[in-house]
Amino acid sequence: MNTFKEKLFKALTYTASLFVIIFLFGIIFSIFREGIPIFRHVSPGKFLLGTAWYPTMAEPEFGTGALIIASLAVTAGALLIGVPLGVGSAIYIAEVASPRLRELAKPVIELLAGIPSVIYGLFGMAFLAPAVRQWLGLQTGLNAFTSSIILGIMVIPIIASMSEDALSSVPKSLRESSLALGATRWETITKVALPAARRGIIGSILLGFGRAVGETMVVLMVAGGAARIPHSLFEPVRPMTSAIAAEMGETVVGDMHYSALFAIGIVLFLVTFVTNIVTEAVFLKWRSA
Amino acid sequence: MNRRKIRQLLGINLLRVCLAITTLFLILFIYRILSRGLGVLSWSFLTQAPRSGMTAGGIFPAILGTFWLTLISIAVAFPLGGMTAIWLNNYGKPHWLVRIIRVAINTLAGVPSIIYGLFGMALFVNLLQFDVSILSGALTLAVLALPMIINAAEEALRSVPADFRDASLALGATTRQTIMKIQIPAALPNVLTGTIISIGRVAGETAPIMFTAATFYTRRLPNSLMDEVMALPYHIYALMTEGTKAEQQVPIAYGTAVVLLVLVLGISAGAIHFRYKIRKKRKW
Numbered sequence: 077m078n079t080f081k082e083k084l085f086k087a088l089t090y091t092a093s094l095f096v097i098i099f100l101f102g103i104i105f106s107i108f109r110e111g112i113p114i115f116r117h118v119s120p121g122k123f124l125l126g127t128a129w130y131p132t133m134a135e136p137e138f139g140t141g142a143l144i145i146a147s148l149a150v151t152a153g154a155l156l157i158g159v160p161l162g163v164g165s166a167i168y169i170a171e172v173a174s175p176r177l178r179e180l181a182k183p184v185i186e187l188l189a190g191i192p193s194v195i196y197g198l199f200g201m202a203f204l205a206p207a208v209r210q211w212l213g214l215q216t217g218l219n220a221f222t223s224s225i226i227l228g229i230m231v232i233p234i235i236a237s238m239s240e241d242a243l244s245s246v247p248k249s250l251r252e253s254s255l256a257l258g259a260t261r262w263e264t265i266t267k268v269a270l271p272a273a274r275r276g277i278i279g280s281i282l283l284g285f286g287r288a289v290g291e292t293m294v295v296l297m298v299a300g301g302a303a304r305i306p307h308s309l310f311e312p313v314r315p316m317t318s319a320i321a322a323e324m325g326e327t328v329v330g331d332m333h334y335s336a337l338f339a340i341g342i343v344l345f346l347v348t349f350v351t352n353i354v355t356e357a358v359f360l361k362w363r364s365a
Numbered sequence: 366m367n368r369r370k371i372r373q374l375l376g377i378n379l380l381r382v383c384l385a386i387t388t389l390f391l392i393l394f395i396y397r398i399l400s401r402g403l404g405v406l407s408w409s410f411l412t413q414a415p416r417s418g419m420t421a422g423g424i425f426p427a428i429l430g431t432f433w434l435t436l437i438s439i440a441v442a443f444p445l446g447g448m449t450a451i452w453l454n455n456y457g458k459p460h461w462l463v464r465i466i467r468v469a470i471n472t473l474a475g476v477p478s479i480i481y482g483l484f485g486m487a488l489f490v491n492l493l494q495f496d497v498s499i500l501s502g503a504l505t506l507a508v509l510a511l512p513m514i515i516n517a518a519e520e521a522l523r524s525v526p527a528d529f530r531d532a533s534l535a536l537g538a539t540t541r542q543t544i545m546k547i548q549i550p551a552a553l554p555n556v557l558t559g560t561i562i563s564i565g566r567v568a569g570e571t572a573p574i575m576f577t578a579a580t581f582y583t584r585r586l587p588n589s590l591m592d593e594v595m596a597l598p599y600h601i602y603a604l605m606t607e608g609t610k611a612e613q614q615v616p617i618a619y620g621t622a623v624v625l626l627v628l629v630l631g632i633s634a635g636a637i638h639f640r641y642k643i644r645k646k647r648k649w
Contacts, residue, residue: 078539085541086456092448093462096469096515099508103476106487161390164383172377183637188391190562190633192569194598195398195622201605202615203397229390236387262373290477292572293598297605317479317572324576329491341483345476352475356468 107345111338113330114138123339129303129314131323131333138336140343142305146220146313147289150299153224153309154231154288159281161228162235166277169236170243171265182240189233197297200226205298214310218300221309226294231284238283242276243269275358282355286348292317316340398622405620419582419604420613424621426586430499430594431625433587434578435568437503438510443560445507446514450556453515454522455544474512478572481509485577500590502578509573510563517559521552554643561636565629571598581607597625 115123118138126139169181204226205217246269254264270277300312301322314322320337327334409423416422449466457463485505495501525548533543549556571579579599587594604618 082539082541085544086452089448089452089456092445093452093466095445096449096466096473096511099511100469100473102488103473103480103484103508106484106492107480110483110487161383161387164380165387168377168380168384172380183634183641186637187630187633190565190569190629192571192598192625192629194569194571194601195626196394198601198605198618198622199394199397202401202618229394232387232390260369260373262376263369266376286475286477290479292477292479293602297602317477320479320483321572321575324486338483338487341480345480348475348477349472352472355475356471 104345107338107341111335111340111342114332114335114339117332118336123336124343127305129319131336132326136332138332138339140316140319140336140340142303143314143316143319143340144343145305146299147315147317149220149306149309149313150223150227150295150315151285151288153220154227155281155285157225157228158231158235158284158288162232162280162284163239163277165232166236166239166243166280167265167270170240171269172261185233185237185240189237191230192293193230193291194293194297196226196230197293200294200298212310216300216312218298218312219310220299220306220313223295223298223300223313223315224309226298227288227291230291230294231288234287235280235284238280239273239277242273242280245276246272279355279358282351282358286351286355289351290317290344290348292321296321316344320344395626398619398626401616402619402621402623402626405616406623410620411624414586415582415617418610419608419617420610424595424597424600424617424624426583427595427597427600427621428624429586430579430596431568431598431628433499433594434503434506434574434596435564437499437590438506438567439514439560439564441504441507442510442514442563446511446560447518447556449511449515450518450522451544451549453519455540455548470512470515473508474516478509478570481505481573482576484508485573490577496591497576497578497580497593498591499578499587499594502574502594502596505573505577506567506570509570510567513563513566514560517563518552518556521555521559522548524555525551555640558636558640558643561639562633565633565636568632569598569625569629571596571602574599575602597621597628601625 118126123138123140124144125141126137127141128137128139129142130137169178173181200222201218205222207217208214208222209217250268250272251264254268255261259267295315296318299315299318301314301318302312303314303319306313320340323333324337327337411423411428412425413423414426415424453463453466482505485501485508489495489501489504490497529547529551530543533547534540538546574596578594579596580593581595581600581603583593583595601618601621604614604621608614
């Protein structure tokens, strides 16, 4: 009786553990199953590199080049803001700040990282976009520039939180030796602490990249939505995520447009999947180092 | 002052400026939401349905919708996630399977939320024909919450000292008894705080429920799992992008954002505070 209970318990937990694998394959299978049919109409090369995205025309065209470029542009802009501010803040909190400020900053950052993105989108749409339009005298404030800023603000807490973890896991003795040898605090930070925490910090940046590239609500609300290649940062764009979210409602299950949106999902999945693997690799080495 | 000292002064002040800009941005952001939204809040805003084509009235149906979506998704994800963590922490053999499961957890955790939306739509809405419903949305959110809950539960289980387990096993308890009577009680507070933080995340997600559960407006409150619902995050999005009366809709969107923000941050802050207290009180 007792061994039966033991076995049953083990079997239950074992079965539960398989669900993550099932779900992951379910996700992969479903986006591929729904997305692959588009390649009967468009070659993968043309799908990725073509720049004409006219999914609802009588002779529809499905080139996602402009959407991919938009995603990359907005993400690059976000990292340009998020990385220096996030990593800089993390270094200050971990290396310079008083213990009291550190105790306060840590949970606050963690909280900020959990703010729903739709609220950032609201802020961007109702406040920053009109402000940007006025300052710069643009036709619309809903563009790549504004969404980069919002995404940048959004990834700061994510990058800062993980960079801070990486820095605080550097042994104190390293810093103390450096200071004892006569290095200044700044030299200790740049030549001892940062190199030691390097992998963790790179990991945090990759995480920020994954978050920014996959973020939907902010770009859907703030990026403006024009599916063409922008000539400047101040033009409206339509990143991949926002194309999926904005257009899914217009499709009929199983038609070409529906399938094309799932195919964008495949591209997005692959991008984040590769990012994840790279992050893992960076981290494994960081932990074993 | 020599050059090294000057460099130090500049460097550290640069870091200080980074932190100051970050803080300023975030304060501006939160201040803007609160200053525009708090004025909208009232008892009737929280307890009434929208009126006059979304330009007046309250957001009660959206609060209720978010409540049901979150509750059901956690009710599904918590047992699954908890059991997975127990298996990983206590059985964990064969090794290759553990590695695959870990890769799957990490991959799931990094999948963009819109892809969960696509998955939920393809599987629950279309294939299983649950349609756009609380059930489809909650199951989609459950898959999204699963990696977070597993990670939280596993970390909590791992932080229970190995001595506890060894002592229990040495006294003749079985593995199952040790897990149920020693490890779970010791880890439970931390498991719960981790879970509560994921509740906050799930409640704020928009993209996964866009095609699976959410609707801008329904006249009636949900009364079955198969009903489509209004939800707080989707409501904000819809108010900002649909309809024509921006002057009346934007304030309601701010008000909804405050409710969502207070809900999410309140839940997480409570959990973080709770966890801090446990860590202080804990003797191991």
